[in-house]
Amino acid sequence: MIKKIFLGFLVLTGSTLVGTLPAQTQKAQNPIIFADVPDMSMLRVGNTYYMTSTTMHMSPGVPIMKSKDLVNWKIVSYAYDTLANIDALNLVNGKSTYGRGSWASTIRFHKGLFYVTTFAQTTGKTYIYTTKDIEKGAWKSVSFKPAYHDCNLFFDDDGHNYLIYGNHKLHIVELNENLTDTKKETDRILIEDATAPSGKPGLGAEGSQLTKYKGKYYLFNITYPSGGPMRTVVIHRADNIMGPYEGKVGFQDLGVAQGGLIDMPDGTWYSYLFRDYGSVGRIPYLIPVKWEDGWPVLGVNGKVPAMLNLPASKGLIPGIVNNDEFTRKKGEPALPLVWQWNHNPDNSLWSVTERKGFLRLKTGRIDTLFLKSRNTLTQRTIGPVCTGSTLVDVSNLKEGDFAGLCALQRKFGLVGIKVQNGTKYVYMVSNKTDKPTELQSIPISQNSVYLKIECNFTDKIDVANFFYSLDGKTWNIIGGPLKMEYTLMEHFMGYRFGLYNYSSKNYGGYADFDYFHITDQITKKSI
Numbered sequence: 155m156i157k158k159i160f161l162g163f164l165v166l167t168g169s170t171l172v173g174t175l176p177a178q179t180q181k182a183q184n185p186i187i188f189a190d191v192p193d194m195s196m197l198r199v200g201n202t203y204y205m206t207s208t209t210m211h212m213s214p215g216v217p218i219m220k221s222k223d224l225v226n227w228k229i230v231s232y233a234y235d236t237l238a239n240i241d242a243l244n245l246v247n248g249k250s251t252y253g254r255g256s257w258a259s260t261i262r263f264h265k266g267l268f269y270v271t272t273f274a275q276t277t278g279k280t281y282i283y284t285t286k287d288i289e290k291g292a293w294k295s296v297s298f299k300p301a302y303h304d305c306n307l308f309f310d311d312d313g314h315n316y317l318i319y320g321n322h323k324l325h326i327v328e329l330n331e332n333l334t335d336t337k338k339e340t341d342r343i344l345i346e347d348a349t350a351p352s353g354k355p356g357l358g359a360e361g362s363q364l365t366k367y368k369g370k371y372y373l374f375n376i377t378y379p380s381g382g383p384m385r386t387v388v389i390h391r392a393d394n395i396m397g398p399y400e401g402k403v404g405f406q407d408l409g410v411a412q413g414g415l416i417d418m419p420d421g422t423w424y425s426y427l428f429r430d431y432g433s434v435g436r437i438p439y440l441i442p443v444k445w446e447d448g449w450p451v452l453g454v455n456g457k458v459p460a461m462l463n464l465p466a467s468k469g470l471i472p473g474i475v476n477n478d479e480f481t482r483k484k485g486e487p488a489l490p491l492v493w494q495w496n497h498n499p500d501n502s503l504w505s506v507t508e509r510k511g512f513l514r515l516k517t518g519r520i521d522t523l524f525l526k527s528r529n530t531l532t533q534r535t536i537g538p539v540c541t542g543s544t545l546v547d548v549s550n551l552k553e554g555d556f557a558g559l560c561a562l563q564r565k566f567g568l569v570g571i572k573v574q575n576g577t578k579y580v581y582m583v584s585n586k587t588d589k590p591t592e593l594q595s596i597p598i599s600q601n602s603v604y605l606k607i608e609c610n611f612t613d614k615i616d617v618a619n620f621f622y623s624l625d626g627k628t629w630n631i632i633g634g635p636l637k638m639e640y641t642l643m644e645h646f647m648g649y650r651f652g653l654y655n656y657s658s659k660n661y662g663g664y665a666d667f668d669y670f671h672i673t674d675q676i677t678k679k680s681i
Contacts, residue, residue: 182225182440182464188537188611189474190435190648191219193258195306195363196416196426203416204288205426206233206270210255210647211243212494212532216272218261218288219474223465224416224424224440228473229491233259233270233283233293236498242276245497245528251276252525252564253646258361260307269333271317273301280305280317282333298335302327306362310395318373322358324348326396344397345373345390351401352386353379359388363414364395371395372450374404374425376412385411387427391449405452410439415450425452432614433563433638434537435648440464469674475533477671480506480513489531496530496562496652503529509666512547516664517555517657524560524568524583524590527656532562535649537611539676542651545626545668546571548578549601554659556581559605560652561618564588564645567636569605569620570654571598571665580622582633593633600624602668608676609638609649618649619676629677 193208205219205227216233237256241249259272270283270293280302285291302319309315315329317336328340348359357378365372373390389404405411405425413427423443428436440462443450453459471477476492488506503516513531521527535542544559548571551557558570568583572595580603581595604623610616616638621629638649651672655665 182462185437192436206259206261230289258304271307321360356380361412365415384409433616434611512666515655517661530652530654532650532652543606547666552660552663557655557665562650564641
């Protein structure tokens, strides 16, 4: 057994480490999270903030994040373990739901209960999850048809409960008293043309987030006007939730849009919004808000500030991503919350107990394509640069097996070990042309191999490089650089690191992963 040590980042055989330096300021910087955390919904309960986001086909889903200062966040829960037990979410019978699954959510706190809503094109349903204990409690779930697009849950002061939903033409529908379904007969158009303040619709106004402040209702939406310069925030205001609403462009800078309003205990207001940032995904920003003439005014002179009057970030490790040695104490969960499976896993085919201190991924069927294979375990990549690495024992792979480390998106990259004609090879595959191509394979005679992927998202360079090592000290680049690409319809998610094992000929083999490490640095050779 090879001793589990953090090699590859401490010993780099002459390569220079580059990446995120320790904070030299006591103030926060935008973006507040340099990782794929889109479609945020925020809530404050006392002096604690909670946030939900979209992770689509990942399982578990709808991550719940917690913060005390709006800057330093950690994942504390998920709204569900399994959205639905159907072929597309299970990656079986040739079905998948890349780019879909559950989308934009809302988080609310009402009468002692936390509520999270979401919807899924994959199932055609809307979901409402409730719990008393957002971190440790069990979530109860109800679902109903149809899937209300980008639905926003709102509890009004008069006891009525609503969903606001739609694209371009926004609707409102009342929920029944138990929040188990909508009163279909109450469905009505709320705003006929919510995109109008920003121009003709390219992307129609969607992503509704409603806030009530001093008796008025403020509805935030994202739009991308046809021929317009960038994604834009539009804001509508009304004295009554049913309208009429007056609207205007609320913010237009750097394409930072979609989100809503959050207040702090001291009366300070911010708008939480995200920005499309190439292959790392959609990354969150905080924008200062002042109230003028009954309207929220976003930004500093209408611009995104680089610095914020908030505590500095302590980094995304371990709150959003983290190392894992796969050692578990009694009572600990099998997998920390930073992990998500690519689609619903087959729980009979993985373990962290069969071999102490290792994640075992077993094959249970034949797959001819990596993206169709099951039980890939993933974490987000982070910007501006990051490295993911692992040590894998492939003693028990079978003929036709592939196991290793991936950069997961439609245009994926793989570095791993395969068994072909009885020989083991370390190999690299690129899917940058939408046709998986093996760029290099090298025969090896040992069973434990170190693997590493370095990602550079600086200024949207969006390049990943792939490495292997036979001793954990000397790293060898393999294959070629992958030009990472954020594919919208096909995958709709920032790149993720993943551990995988699948069989193309004879299932029943397995790979043992000794650890997964992530850092916010890369070697100079990756620039």
